[in-house]
Amino acid sequence: MMSATDPETDIIQELFAPLTLGATGAYGLQDDVAFVKDATSGIIITQDQVIEGTHFYPNDPLDMIAKRLVRRNLSDMIAKGGQPSAAFLSLAWPKSRPKSEMYRFANGLGEDLKELCGGIPLLGGDTSTTQGPLVASLTLLGTPSAPSGEPILRSGAQVGDVIVVTGVIGDAYMARMVREGIFRGTFLQDCIEFGMAPYPPAIEIAHLIGRYANASLDVSDGLLIDALRLARASNIRIDLQLDLIPISKEAEDFPDFDYLDRVDRNIMLATGGDDYQPLMAMTQESFEAFQKQAKAFDVSVTIIGQCVEGNGLALTFDNKPVDMPLSLGWESL
Amino acid sequence: MMSATDPETDIIQELFAPLTLGATGAYGLQDDVAFVKDATSGIIITQDQVIEGTHFYPNDPLDMIAKRLVRRNLSDMIAKGGQPSAAFLSLAWPKSRPKSEMYRFANGLGEDLKELCGGIPLLGGDTSTTQGPLVASLTLLGTPSAPSGEPILRSGAQVGDVIVVTGVIGDAYMARMVREGIFRGTFLQDCIEFGMAPYPPAIEIAHLIGRYANASLDVSDGLLIDALRLARASNIRIDLQLDLIPISKEAEDFPDFDYLDRVDRNIMLATGGDDYQPLMAMTQESFEAFQKQAKAFDVSVTIIGQCVEGNGLALTFDNKPVDMPLSLGWESL
Numbered sequence: 001m002m003s004a005t006d007p008e009t010d011i012i013q014e015l016f017a018p019l020t021l022g023a024t025g026a027y028g029l030q031d032d033v034a035f036v037k038d039a040t041s042g043i044i045i046t047q048d049q050v051i052e053g054t055h056f057y058p059n060d061p062l063d064m065i066a067k068r069l070v071r072r073n074l075s076d077m078i079a080k081g082g083q084p085s086a087a088f089l090s091l092a093w094p095k096s097r098p099k100s101e102m103y104r105f106a107n108g109l110g111e112d113l114k115e116l117c118g119g120i121p122l123l124g125g126d127t128s129t130t131q132g133p134l135v136a137s138l139t140l141l142g143t144p145s146a147p148s149g150e151p152i153l154r155s156g157a158q159v160g161d162v163i164v165v166t167g168v169i170g171d172a173y174m175a176r177m178v179r180e181g182i183f184r185g186t187f188l189q190d191c192i193e194f195g196m197a198p199y200p201p202a203i204e205i206a207h208l209i210g211r212y213a214n215a216s217l218d219v220s221d222g223l224l225i226d227a228l229r230l231a232r233a234s235n236i237r238i239d240l241q242l243d244l245i246p247i248s249k250e251a252e253d254f255p256d257f258d259y260l261d262r263v264d265r266n267i268m269l270a271t272g273g274d275d276y277q278p279l280m281a282m283t284q285e286s287f288e289a290f291q292k293q294a295k296a297f298d299v300s301v302t303i304i305g306q307c308v309e310g311n312g313l314a315l316t317f318d319n320k321p322v323d324m325p326l327s328l329g330w331e332s333l
Numbered sequence: 334m335m336s337a338t339d340p341e342t343d344i345i346q347e348l349f350a351p352l353t354l355g356a357t358g359a360y361g362l363q364d365d366v367a368f369v370k371d372a373t374s375g376i377i378i379t380q381d382q383v384i385e386g387t388h389f390y391p392n393d394p395l396d397m398i399a400k401r402l403v404r405r406n407l408s409d410m411i412a413k414g415g416q417p418s419a420a421f422l423s424l425a426w427p428k429s430r431p432k433s434e435m436y437r438f439a440n441g442l443g444e445d446l447k448e449l450c451g452g453i454p455l456l457g458g459d460t461s462t463t464q465g466p467l468v469a470s471l472t473l474l475g476t477p478s479a480p481s482g483e484p485i486l487r488s489g490a491q492v493g494d495v496i497v498v499t500g501v502i503g504d505a506y507m508a509r510m511v512r513e514g515i516f517r518g519t520f521l522q523d524c525i526e527f528g529m530a531p532y533p534p535a536i537e538i539a540h541l542i543g544r545y546a547n548a549s550l551d552v553s554d555g556l557l558i559d560a561l562r563l564a565r566a567s568n569i570r571i572d573l574q575l576d577l578i579p580i581s582k583e584a585e586d587f588p589d590f591d592y593l594d595r596v597d598r599n600i601m602l603a604t605g606g607d608d609y610q611p612l613m614a615m616t617q618e619s620f621e622a623f624q625k626q627a628k629a630f631d632v633s634v635t636i637i638g639q640c641v642e643g644n645g646l647a648l649t650f651d652n653k654p655v656d657m658p659l660s661l662g663w664e665s666l
Contacts, residue, residue, distance in 0.1 A: 027486065030487070030566065031484075031486050031487050031488070031550075031566070032379065032409045032412065032413060032487070032550050032551065033377050033378060033379045033409055033410070033413045033415070033484050034377075034378045034379075035375060035376070035377055035378070035477075035483055035484050036372070036375060036376045036378065037375045037483075038372070038373055038374075038375055039369070039371075039372040039373075039375070039376060040371055040372075040373050041371075042368060042369060042370045042371055042372070043368070043369045043372060043376070044366050044367075044368055045366060045367045045368070045369065045421065045456070045457060046365065046366045046367075046457075047421050047423050047457060047458050047459050047472070048459050049423055049425060049459050049461050051425050051461055051462075051463045051465075052465070053463065053464040053465065054425075054461055054462060054463055054464070055461070076365045076366055077366070079365065080365060080366045082366070088378065088380050088472065090380050090382055090423060090470035090472075092382060092384050092387075092425075092468045123378070124378060124379075124380060125380050126380050126381050126382050126470065128382050128384055128387055128388070129384075129387060130384045130386065130387055130465070130466065130468065131386040131387065131466065132384075132385070132386065132463070132465030132466040132468075133463065133464065133465040135425045135463065135465075135468040137423035137459065137470050139380070139421065139423075139472055144368075150368055150370075151364075151366050151368050153360065153364050154363070154364050154365070155364070217364075217365050218365065233363065233364070
């Protein structure tokens, strides 16, 4: 645990203690544990890491990497209908990195906890040094907003449900490809930053998911593989209409896609991952209510498929069957 | 989050899913979050890491390192009067390490969750690969046993309280020194293993701490530095009697200590760290009840000092003042 009674831990008091926002159960990051009082409605818990060399490059700005870490977790929390309530940070910090970089990391973390997570406190965690690459693990606690009082799982989709996604799919993939020099297209700096730390939808969407979705998960490894996971967990088949996948104007106009037909382009965007958008199954009626209410938060919602009897995933484009691509997305350990 | 719908994640299903013990909120490690239902009494949360190269050697057997990880956290939980209820594992796994080592790690983890933590489930976490050293972070949830319904903090010690420690102090230090070749003494293999993963006291002790201690923390960085932390947090001074520190028969007979006087020997043992024994402040009456009830769990309890007006730490041996040593223990980031 973080502790601040030694000179060595002044840095924790300086950089991380402000992120507790004075929450009682954090004890100012000066004790050995944190305390979450009275969680009658239960606690949803997500835990995800970012690892230098695996999830980011050594020279990436660490405020953006901290944000990537928050958003990876926030994306899971929102997709499960959870309202974030507190965070824990476990940090293996390379001895060779200067304090200024830890400052930048803490800054990015604090900004996202404030602006995207609804102002939740950092309650605790652990900071140690490492001789290897930076490893940061965030634990996010949240409160279920579903009437059941439980998280929305992957396994609740029903035959007859529509498959729904928020926002657009593929922008994070494009930004990554530009950044890695694989695509020639020029991208604005904020698009590059977006590629490092894509935005999940507004946290208010969690309430709508809790209320309307039968099943949900976030698109992190690729729309197709995540759709397959939902189908498998729910024992249904998803008929996915590739032509309906919402893509950005930037993707429509992207010069590197000129040599591709629209089917291949959409498959590329739907297997790139890092979208951080919830992929949901719900009734048609629920969709209409969801879409209407999501407008208030500037969140677009699109039907991209149907749940039918069977299992696995089937793809069409303009109602014509499309062969399954070799890779459906990232299949991480 | 761990997920098991892809071939790549079969290893998680094989090695870690059994550790959920079928707990509902783990969803078989096949969803994106975990769920803790109805925690009216509140949840104590600890989070601690083990990092290859910082906390252990590359060739250390990984079952012992998993145990070290559990015990680091369990030691905090017990010292705060918390009864462990669930665990989360965040694992950055080196690509170069074979599956057999992950099996060994999972095995050690499972054994300790079962045998030392009272059979608690692994509820979730995250596993990714790294090109660097192994980093594992464990999050332990627990239920407070104190009548207040809250954890026992560092800050509750009162003038007049006695300072109490369980078990013996310094064995982990000796085992480490022998292992590193700094001490010549021959140690049995199980002592070496003890050095890698020292035992906290039985979890039943958490109930006694919750009931009787005014302040408590675990001795992890060294008895002296941890005593100083308790004193500072409580705004009292601790008069610590070095001659009263409980040490093992092995320490008494240890050939490498022959050249030291008893004062210096006890200072060495009291600054070595990794003892995983709770260091507590309580009234004399509470001590008597505590000691009596701890006997049922084969746990010895020793008074080693007093809380008085003032601040900081003062040392004596056989009632004679002793100068403060240069280092009081590990001062970790």
